Amino acid sequence: MSENTMSHTKHLLQDLAEVDSQLLQSEKMAAIGQLAAGVAHEINNPIGYVFSNLKTLAGYVDDLIAIIDATDKVASLDELRKVKEKLEYHYIREDVQALISESEEGIGRVKTIITALKDFSHIDEETFRPADLHRGLDSTLNLVGNELKYKAKVVKAYGDLPEIECIPSQLNQVALNLLTNAAHAIENQGVIHLSTGCKDGMVWFEVRDNGYGIKPEHLGRLFEPFFTTKAVGEGTGLGLALSSSIVQKHGGRIEVESEEGQGSRFRVWLPIRQSV
Structure with missing residues (x-):
C-alpha cells in the first residue's frame, strides 16, 4: 500500500470516527430533550397543586387571624363561637392538615425527581x-x-x-x-x-x-x-x-x-x- 493511500485511509477513518461521535452526540441531545419534557411534566403537576394549596392556606391564615383577633373584641364565648361558625373554623382546621400533607407529598415527589436527575446525568462522567x-x-x-x-x-x-x-x-x-x-x-x-x-x-x-x-x-x-x-x-x-x-x-x-x-x-x- 502506497504512502498516499495509507494517508488517505487514515483520514477517512478519522472522518468516520468524527461522524460517529457527532451522531452519538445528536442522539444524546435528542434523549436529553425527551427527558427534559418528561421531567418538566412530572415536576409541573406536584408544583401546580402545591401552589394551589398555598393560595388556599393563605386564605385560611387570614380567617384564623380574624378569629384570634376576635378574642380581644367579643364580649362572650357565644359571640366567639358565632365568629368561628361564620368563618367555618372546624372545616378550616380539618382542611389545613390535608393541604399540608398533600403539599409535603408533592414537594417530596419533586425532591425524588431532582435526586434521580442528579443520579442519572453526571454529563461529564x-x-x-x-x-x-x-x-x-x-x-x-x-x-x-x-x-x-x-x-x-x-x-x-x-x-x-x-x-x-x-x-x-x-x-x-x-x-x-x-x-x-x-x-x-x-x-x-x-x-x-x-x-x-x-x-x-x-x-x-x-x-x-x-x-x-x-x-x-x-x-x-x-x-x-x-x-x-x-x-x-x-x-x-x-x-x-x-x-x-x-x-x-x-x-x-x-x-x-x-x-x-x-x-x-x-x-x-x-x-x-x-x-x-
Whole structure:
C-alpha cells in the first residue's frame, strides 16, 4: 500500500470516527430533550397543586387571624363561637392538615425527581467506577415514569447483584432507550418487565414488553445507525446504535428476542469487573 493511500485511509477513518461521535452526540441531545419534557411534566403537576394549596392556606391564615383577633373584641364565648361558625373554623382546621400533607407529598415527589436527575446525568462522567446498577435503573424509571405510566405497568424483578465497574450515566442512557422503546412498542396499555440477574461473572438487566414486536427481517438491523421502525419524525434511529456502542465499551453485549405481535425482550450483559 502506497504512502498516499495509507494517508488517505487514515483520514477517512478519522472522518468516520468524527461522524460517529457527532451522531452519538445528536442522539444524546435528542434523549436529553425527551427527558427534559418528561421531567418538566412530572415536576409541573406536584408544583401546580402545591401552589394551589398555598393560595388556599393563605386564605385560611387570614380567617384564623380574624378569629384570634376576635378574642380581644367579643364580649362572650357565644359571640366567639358565632365568629368561628361564620368563618367555618372546624372545616378550616380539618382542611389545613390535608393541604399540608398533600403539599409535603408533592414537594417530596419533586425532591425524588431532582435526586434521580442528579443520579442519572453526571454529563461529564467518563470514568469507570463501582456502582449499584439497581440505583441507576430506579433513577431512570423515576425520570421516564411520565412516559411509561400512560402506556404500561412496570413490573420489577431484581436479583441479588454486586456492584459493577461501569460508567453509570452511560448505562442509564441504555436503560432509558430500552424503556422508552418498550413504551413506544405498546399500542394501548401493556406491561413492561424490568429484571436483573447475575451469572458466570456477568450481571444482566432485561427490558421485556408485550407490544407489537419486531419483524424477523428487521431483527438483524436494529443496531444500525438511522435504522428505525418508527414513523417519520418519531425516532432518530440512533438510540439502539448508541446503546450498542455503550455496552460494547463496557465489554458487554445485548441479546434480542422478539416475535411479531407478541412483544420483545432486550437483555444487556455486563462484566462485573473491567479487564485491565
